Amino acid sequence: MEFTMRLLVGIFAAACFQLCQAKTVTYDFNLTWVMANPDGLHERQVLGVNGQWPLPIIEVEKGDRLVVNMHNGLGDKTSSIHWHGLYQNGTNNMDGPSMVTQCPVLPGYSYTYNFTVEQTGTYWYHCHVDACYPDGQRQALVVRDKDAYFADEIDGDITLTMSDWYHNMTESLAHSFLSPTNPDGDEPIPNSFLFNDAVNTSIPVKPGKTYMLRLVNIGAFVGQYFYIEGHSFRIVEIDGVYTEPKEAEVLYIAVAQRYSILVTAKSTTHKNFPIVTVADAELLDSIPDTLKLNQTNWLQYNASAPHPQAVLNITSSTQLDPFDDLGLYAYDQMELLPEPEITITVNVAMQEASNGEGYAYLNNISYTKPKVPTLYSVLSSGSLATNPTVYGNDTNPYVLGHNRIVEIVLNNNDTGAHPFHLHGHNFQLLDRFPPYGPHFFDYADTDYRVTYNPNNHTAFPKVPARRDTFVVPPQGYLVIRFVADNPGVWFFHCHIDWHLMQGLGMLLIEAPLQIQERVSIPQQQYDLCKAAGIPTEGNAAGNTEDYLDLRGQNLQVPI
Secondary structure, three states: OHHHHHHHHHHHHHHHHHHHHOOEEEEEEEEEEEEEOOOOOOOEEEEEEOOEOOOOOEEEEOOOEEEEEEEEOOOOOOEOOEEEOOOOOOOHHHOOOEOOOEOOEOOOOEEEEEEEOOOOEEEEEEOOOOOOHHHOOEEEEEEEOOOOOOHHHOOEEEEEEEEEEOOOOHHHHHHHHOOOOOOOOOOOOOOEEEEOOOOOOEEEOOOOOEEEEEEEEOOOOOOEEEEEOOOOEEEEEEOOEEEEEEEEOOEEEOOOOEEEEEEEOOOOOOOOEEEEEEEOHHHOOOOOOOOOOEEEEEEEOOOOOOOOOOOOOOOOHHHOOOOOHHHOOEOOOOOOOOOOOEEEEEEEEEEEOOOOOEEEEEOOEOOOOOOOOHHHHHHHOHHHHHOHHHHOOOOOEEEEOOOOEEEEEEEEOOOOOEEEEEOOOOEEEEEEEOOOOOOOOOOOOOOOOOOOOOOOOOOOOOOOEEEOEEEEOOOOEEEEEEEOOOOEEEEEEEOOHHHHHHOOEEEEEEOHHHHHHHOOOOHHHHHHHHHHOOOOOOOOOOOOOOOOOOOOOOOOOOO
């Protein structure tokens, strides 16, 4: 009895200590248009916050309550915020994707995002209404962790972002992208590439000190290779998951992916070293003469010393050999999940639709948003919430039982790579073909497709890598596994924003009856929907009389 009482007192004290350490971190965001010229080549309108751009890096600690009061002062564009990589366990309505978990925030209206951060690591936030974040509404989000296993080694913590950049507004680019004049769906080519939303950036370091560099690709399209001349580094985190430390020299960072690396500065101060990013040219259908694929920034030891340009002894980015994230074993030693109870096999395809425009498909379905946000359909459909028919044909919905082990197999029939992201979870990477390395793009320009064979595959790792965004290779495959232990409506989609615009996504409705028990919608969200004329009850067609009657639902353009 005495032991039990001591144990209970200890647990209570630990919980009280964590609670007492937590705080509320509040940001007031007024979204406005501002002018910027980050690459020095073209001044354009960008989406700023409180009259400033770039947006602020959000910094919190595990257990903090994050409150962001967002007012849409744009005048001509709707918005929302998705907190990329944060699970939103119990707060699915704060996840942010428009018409999935909320209605869009109209100009002149406000919405408060309010949730507790229960993770540590490197994340980011961005608009999730149609194709909006290429106009500038995106930035890093850091959850600090004084107890990280490598914390005692770190003398400095630096966040670095990389992105592609367009001189034209997204709306203008989208008009010509989804057009009969572009039946192949050739993506808009960026005009430049940014590093910390700038060019020619110097990152000051002190000799002999060890720095954690948080690398975040906040771009809309192009993955980038990363290395530092004369330096190796240790990888310690991917997408919020601590990894067993791995020595590396080159990384491939797809859009939406994050890496944290430890870099120990040299003892000398007589020179500065190029930080090199190389755009993945394999993703581009053409490369204009004016587009510079290789960018040089600097690890700066001495501000007075020369800042040399990188020496690139390569003829194409495929000669770079990045570390394969399949080998980044999770530090917590979470073992391979048991055999799946639910297996979802989807085939990626890009093809011309009947209207002459190029669309993207998962199992011949191009994601088309419903008339009612899917989360609201869950909450209003009672016992029918477990029936996928409620959520429409062309939202591509899958209903997952609570705590079921889920495996997703992605067979890529396209000649381009695709970074797929799952909201509400990270997942184990079991298998990918071909692996990262010089042969990753071998199948990009051929008709030789390799699909996953569950009866003939390489052995799965005992302790797999986990992250929330993995790249499926050209005409290859990807196999992932996770536990459906987070009730909510979660978007699973390619994070190339142009491909999502084409419909490369699907919905996972996870434990819908538990959603009804755990998630509630604040009145402010209902008010947003009312202002936008969007119903908050009913199936995907807005039908409240018969949830299995989908007449009038939004449908994809026929193939």
